[in-house]
Each structure stands twice: as C-alpha cells, then as structure tokens.
Amino acid sequence: MSAITRDEVAHLARLSRLALADDELEHYATQLDDIIGAVARVAEVATDDIPPSSHALPLTNVYRPDEVRPGLTPEQALAAAPAVEDGRFRVPRILGEEA
Amino acid sequence: MSLTHRNAAELGALMAAGEVSAVEVAQAHLDRVAEVDSRVHAFLHVAAESALEQARAVDARRAAGEKLGPLAGVPIAHKDVFTTRDMPTTAGSKILEGYRPPYDATVTTRLREAGLVILGKTNLDEFAMGSSTENSAYGPTRNPWDLDRVPGGSSGGSSAAVASYQAPLSTGTDTGGSIRQPAAVTGIVGMKPTYGGSSRYGLIAFASSLDTPGPFARTVLDAALLHEAFSGHDVMDTTSIHAEVPPVVEAARQADVAGLRVGVVREFGGEGYQPGVTARFQEAVELLESLGAKVTEVSCPSFTYALPAYYLIAPSECSSNLARFDGMRYGLRVADDGTRSAEEVMALTRAAGFGAEVKRRIMLGTYALSSGYYDAYYGSAQKVRTLIARDFEAAFHQVDVLISPTTPTTAFPIGERADDPMAMYLADLCTIPANLAGNAAISVPCGRADEDGLPVGLQIMAPVLGDDRCYRVGAAVEKAFEDRWGGPLLKEAPSL
Numbered sequence: 096m097s098a099i100t101r102d103e104v105a106h107l108a109r110l111s112r113l114a115l116a117d118d119e120l121e122h123y124a125t126q127l128d129d130i131i132g133a134v135a136r137v138a139e140v141a142t143d144d145i146p147p148s149s150h151a152l153p154l155t156n157v158y159r160p161d162e163v164r165p166g167l168t169p170e171q172a173l174a175a176a177p178a179v180e181d182g183r184f185r186v187p188r189i190l191g192e193e194a
Numbered sequence: 195m196s197l198t199h200r201n202a203a204e205l206g207a208l209m210a211a212g213e214v215s216a217v218e219v220a221q222a223h224l225d226r227v228a229e230v231d232s233r234v235h236a237f238l239h240v241a242a243e244s245a246l247e248q249a250r251a252v253d254a255r256r257a258a259g260e261k262l263g264p265l266a267g268v269p270i271a272h273k274d275v276f277t278t279r280d281m282p283t284t285a286g287s288k289i290l291e292g293y294r295p296p297y298d299a300t301v302t303t304r305l306r307e308a309g310l311v312i313l314g315k316t317n318l319d320e321f322a323m324g325s326s327t328e329n330s331a332y333g334p335t336r337n338p339w340d341l342d343r344v345p346g347g348s349s350g351g352s353s354a355a356v357a358s359y360q361a362p363l364s365t366g367t368d369t370g371g372s373i374r375q376p377a378a379v380t381g382i383v384g385m386k387p388t389y390g391g392s393s394r395y396g397l398i399a400f401a402s403s404l405d406t407p408g409p410f411a412r413t414v415l416d417a418a419l420l421h422e423a424f425s426g427h428d429v430m431d432t433t434s435i436h437a438e439v440p441p442v443v444e445a446a447r448q449a450d451v452a453g454l455r456v457g458v459v460r461e462f463g464g465e466g467y468q469p470g471v472t473a474r475f476q477e478a479v480e481l482l483e484s485l486g487a488k489v490t491e492v493s494c495p496s497f498t499y500a501l502p503a504y505y506l507i508a509p510s511e512c513s514s515n516l517a518r519f520d521g522m523r524y525g526l527r528v529a530d531d532g533t534r535s536a537e538e539v540m541a542l543t544r545a546a547g548f549g550a551e552v553k554r555r556i557m558l559g560t561y562a563l564s565s566g567y568y569d570a571y572y573g574s575a576q577k578v579r580t581l582i583a584r585d586f587e588a589a590f591h592q593v594d595v596l597i598s599p600t601t602p603t604t605a606f607p608i609g610e611r612a613d614d615p616m617a618m619y620l621a622d623l624c625t626i627p628a629n630l631a632g633n634a635a636i637s638v639p640c641g642r643a644d645e646d647g648l649p650v651g652l653q654i655m656a657p658v659l660g661d662d663r664c665y666r667v668g669a670a671v672e673k674a675f676e677d678r679w680g681g682p683l684l685k686e687a688p689s690l
Contacts, residue, residue, distance in 0.1 A: 111513065112537065114541035123554060126554060129615070137506065150403045151658070172296065175293055184523055
C-alpha cells in the first residue's frame with residue numbers, strides 16, 4: 096500500500112468535515128501512515144472463504160410493537176440548540192454551495 | 195472503618211439495618227471527594243445537592259417501610275458518557291461543553307430505580323477513545339497509586355474514583371478494554387458484560403457494535419450487584435439481548451473453581467509483556483490450580499490479529515457515529531457569522547470541538563471505509579472478527595473460561611505515550627478479542643509488579659452470556675489472594 100500523503104489527509108479531512116490547519120495535515124499524514132502500516136496485516140488472514148462479521152450477535156430486523164409513546168417536546172428538543180428561530184433549528188445557509 | 199472504605203454490599207447492609215443513613219453515607223463520600231479529588235481529578239461534575247436529595251429520598255422510603263434493593267442508598271460515580279437529565283454530559287469533549295441532555299440513558303434510569311445515589315460524572319478519554327484518560331478535553335485523571343501515572347482509559351475517572359475511595363461503585367463503558375484495562379492498572383475489579391447484556395440507549399456512541407456498559411467496584415461481589423442492577427433487556431436498544439441476566443450475584447457468592455477447566459491463552463504473553471505482569475499472571479495460574487481448577491494452554495491464533503482489526507473497525511464506526519456532531523442541533527457551533535455556509539461552519543466547529551485522537555480516528559475510519567480501500571481494510575477486519583469468534587468457540591469446547599493478563603504493562607507515566615498512538619493502542623492488546631466477539635470478560639487484581647510496585651490485573655473471559663463464570667472464577671481468585679495478602683490489594687495503595 097502506498098504511504099498516506101499530505102494531500103490524501105486533506106481529502107480525508109474534507110470528507111470528515113474537519114477544517115485542519117496546514118501543519119496538522121503534515122502531522123496526521125505521518126501518524127495515519129504509521130497506523131495504517133500496522134493494521135494492514137489483517138489482509139494476511141482475510142481469505143475469500145471467510146464471511147465477514149459486522150456484529151457480535153446474530154440479530155436482524157429487531158422490531159417493537161408500534162405503540163404511541165411520549166417523546167421529546169419541541170421545547171426539549173430545541174433546548175440545547177446553538178440557534179433557534181420560530182420553534183425550529185436555525186442553521187447557516189445550505190444553498191449556493193457546490194453541488 | 196470509615197464509611198468511604200466500606201464496600202457497597204456492606205454499606206447496603208448497614209443502611210438496611212438502620213445503623214447509618216443514606217444521607218450520612220452520601221455526605222461521607224462527598225467529603226472524601228472534596229478532600230482528594232483536586233489531586234486525582236476523577237470527576238468532571240460533582241452533584242452534591244442532588245446526591246443528598248437522592249439520599250434523603252432513599253431514607254424516606256426506608257422510613258416508610260418500603261422494601262429496597264441491596265444497593266439502595268449506595269453512592270456511585272457515573273461515567274460522563276451516559277446521558278443524565280439533571281447533570282451536564284460532555285463525553286470528555288469540548289464539542290459537548292455545557293450540554294444538558296433532555297433524557298436519561300437506560301443505565302442512568304436503572305441506577306436511579308435501584309436507589310443508587312449518583313455523586314457526579316467521571317472523566318474519560320474524549321468520546322471514550324483512549325487508554326489513559328489523557329485525551330479528555332478537561333485534563334487528565336491521575337492514578338491513586340502514583341499521581342504521575344495514568345489511571346487507564348477510557349473510563350479512567352471511574353477507575354480512579356473507586357480506587358481512591360471517592361465512591362464504592364462506578365459505571366464504565368468497554369469498547370476495546372475501557373473498563374478492564376483501567377480496573378487492572380488501579381487494582382480494582384472491572385467487568386465487560388456480554389455485548390447486548392447492558393443497554394446502550396443514552397450511551398454516547400463510539401463504536402456501536404462494540405460499546406458495552408459495565409461496572410467497576412472494589413470487590414467482585416459489588417461488581418456483580420451493580421451488574422445485576424443495570425443490566426437486562428431494553429426495548430430502546432435494538433441490539434439488547436432478549437435473555438435473563440446471567441446469575442452473576444449467585445456466582446460471585448459461589449466463588450468456587452474446583453473441577454473448572456481454565457485455558458491460558460498461548461498468544462498473550464512473552465515478548466512485550468512487563469516481567470512483573472508475567473510473574474503475577476503465572477502466580478494466578480498456580481493459584482487456580484491449587485484451588486482445584488484444571489489449567490491447560492489453549493491456542494487462539496487469530497487473537498494476534500485482533501488489535502489491527504479493532505483499529506479498523508472501531509474508527510470506521512466512529513467516523514460514522516460522530517457525524518452527528520455537526521453544530522446544528524446541540525453542542526458547540528463556531529464561526530457562524532452570517533457569511534459562512536453550513537458546511538464551512540460544520541468543518542470549523544468540528545475542528546475546534548474535537549481533540550487530536552478523535553480527529554485521527556475519524557479520518558482513519560473514513561480512510562478504511564473509502565471506495566478502493568474498503569475491502570483491504572474494513573472488509574478484511576470484519577473477516578478477522580469472524581476468525582476471532584471461531585477461535586473463542588473452539589476454545590470454549592475445551593475449557594470453561596480463558597485467562598490472560600489484562601494488560602501487557604502496569605500503569606504508564608502521564609505523557610509517555612500521549613503522541614505515539616500505536617504505543618497507546620498496545621494497552622488494549624489482550625482485551626480486544628472479547629469485544630470483537632461480544633464475550634463476557636472481567637479483570638480482577640492479581641498482585642503488584644516487583645519492578646514498580648503497581649497493580650496487575652488477571653483477565654477472565656467467558657462465552658457469550660457466560661457472565662456468571664467470570665464472577666465465579668473472579669471471586670474465587672479474589673478470596674484466595676486476599677487470604678494470602680491479608681486483605682484486598684488496594685490496602686497497599688498509598689493513602690492520599
């Protein structure tokens with residue numbers, strides 16, 4: 096596997112919505128490269144005949160009865176919001192960004 | 195003996211007999227917190243008023259003749275990763291500074307229902323990511339055995355609180371060893387229940403397929419009492435197991451290993467293990483034999499791949515889980531000056547609110563899940579997870595429990611591994627397999643390393659839903675060691 100470059104870290108930071116400074120990119124490139132170098136050996140034993148496990152328990156489609164139960168009030172849901180307007184979460188502009 | 199040095203079962207009995215009130219017990223512990231926590235820094239938030247109020251309520255119910263559970267009125271320190279309606283919940287992160295959740299975690303609710311008195315919220319590595327509690331945005335917690343060393347992590351505030359007699363019980367969460375490793379390095383008991391045996395509802399998610407709430411205590415029986423109090427099926431957690439809680443309290447009282455088959459994991463020992471850890475582990479093996487257990491060596495070859503698999507799976511899940519911290523509905527928001535887009539505000543908020551380890555893991559997970567790398571990294575790690583479960587299954591055909599050291603080394607100095615992620619990750623070497631396979635596992639004290647005098651932990655692993663075996667073996671080892679030592683290991687810790 097190729098080493099993690101500074102540009103790759105910048106790409107990962109963008110995907111992760113982390114506004115990193117230039118010196119941070121350099122630092123993380125070195126560290127992520129070390130870590131990925133060490134964990135890559137999982138591929139040594141991961142042969143095609145082994146099914147993957149996403150979870151420790153064999154559970155699928157867990158349902159509960161469809162009963163009406165109390166939830167949060169709008170006031171409770173909005174109580175910790177950084178900005179609120181007219182009983183709604185107020186967010187920065189979301190239109191006009193690159194598609 | 196002062197009230198703070200009593201264990202939870204004793205305190206419960208004293209209160210039930212009317213010899214002491216819950217208010218007196220709570221006040222004694224709050225006084226202890228005031229006396230020592232400026233040096234230990236186990237707590238992020240102390241809820242003195244609400245603790246006394248809860249204690250008064252317990253006393254009133256008892257006075258009214260109500261029959262209360264064994265832990266009613268017993269104080270507890272609660273890891274600050276469980277939501278609490280009446281206290282701040284930060285997960286050790288700046289991004290949640292001052293956050294007041296609108297609901298209680300199921301574990302919180304069950305503590306309240308059992309009459310436990312919540313003293314406050316304990317420090318942790320940010321979002322439970324770390325093995326030293328140095329990753330907390332609010333400063334490190336110190337190990338009561340040596341204030342210049344780490345108390346383990348991520349539940350280091352909870353381990354330190356119990357080891358410094360600020361609380362007889364505390365809660366933790368274990369994703370890769372975050373209960374067992376801190377318990378081992380502070381000389382106390384810490385249990386990771388079977389995955390799904392304790393509810394994750396209201397536990398701020400790190401890696402959802404691994405996160406497991408569990409108890410800390412100074413005795414195996416106390417840990418079992420707390421385990422029983424907050425475990426069991428929860429309709430609010432879809433991965434909660436629909437089964438009875440294993441008979442953990444009965445097992446802790448049974449404390450008998452005669453005829454039990456014990457397997458020593460061959461892969462966990464030797465190079466990289468501190469000599470004092472190896473020596474104490476060997477003594478524990480001999481002790482088990484002397485108690486009538488049949489000890490054999492068992493090979494689990496895939497366990498050597500557990501650590502790399504974990505450091506792909508856990509960051510992958512974290513990169514997805516932590517996407518919720520977007521500065522829109524709760525928590526920190528920075529740089530929203532009217533000129534920036536939502537995406538810019540999100541990226542600036544997350545850069546300001548998350549610490550270095552959290553950023554590292556989010557990017558690592560994003561990398562492991564990205565197209566072109568998914569099969570080699572995340573996909574391979576998931577296959578290793580299958581292999582580890584198969585190793586456990588094969589091993590439990592031969593033996594009833596598996597044992598190993600809990601950690602390769604004793605508590606390390608604060609700062610030593612802070613900027614060396616791979617060195618830090620090695621602290622979880624022996625604890626991770628049980629998380630990947632969902633097994634039950636406990637750490638109990640097994641002595642002090644000769645070279646530094648610090649505590650060493652013995653890990654006992656049992657099959658899924660075999661939690662009672664951990665307690666049965668743990669209690670037997672505890673009893674035999676205490677007979678030999680003339681009391682609990684913690685008695686040898688320096689007084690603060």
